[in-house]
Amino acid sequence: MRKVYTAATAAADVEAVFRLLEGRWKLVILFHLFGGQVQRFSDLEKLIPGISQKMLAQQLRQLEADGIVERKQYPQVPPKVEYRMTEWGQALCPALDSLLKWSEEKNMNKEDVIQKNMNRVGES
Amino acid sequence: MRKVYTAATAAADVEAVFRLLEGRWKLVILFHLFGGQVQRFSDLEKLIPGISQKMLAQQLRQLEADGIVERKQYPQVPPKVEYRMTEWGQALCPALDSLLKWSEEKNMNKEDVIQKNMNRVGES
DNA sequence: CAGTATCCTTAAAGATACTG
């Protein structure tokens, strides 16, 4: 059974999702973890040019607190910490992909867009 | 043919989509227009408690500039202006719905989430 | 009715330096 939404509640719930992902660096981090990669803190630092340690740590903390990524710390010196997607976080990937599909439709002609979305009705 | 993405470009493109929608009031406005409703400026003002004229006008301008909503002005006094979704804007609705589906999965158990996303593979 | 124009507040992000 799907939840039932009014305009206000649908907007509020989508905004809640946005707030989970809105950080300046969260999406890059996620796309480096989608696909099952396991990355250390320093790996992500290298993969994401321009990010500061402060921001990387902050965004990871939030993603972890929100249940989107998982943090695994190995008790050794020097420290070793790994990050990976949670099951639920991984499920975000196809949802973001539908946003990418939409943005790709921008310069399609009307008939194509209508066609695409008629196909999409069959999904549910 | 789908566009090909790296982690960086996928993140950048999703961020671009977010920027289109991120305004404090944009989503509420959109959900009041999804479904084909045509709303006047004053209708939206009544439908969205707490919004100021400044913010309503600003968000509508941006949505219009981005090709998501359409503005139709009738040359009469007092003025009459109507807003509706564009074809492309309307196509955003199923994409946002997949975000809602994802957020609804939050408290499902592992097997359900895996199952849901295995089903989802069949879409493309 | 459908907007502008100004001024003000405040969170998010950046720069930089330091540490178990």
Next chain:
DNA sequence: CAGTATCTTTAAGGATACTG
């Protein structure tokens, strides 16, 4: 290696008043 702590900058949004 994997972070904190602190200070500064900036842009989004709110309050309020005015208008063709």
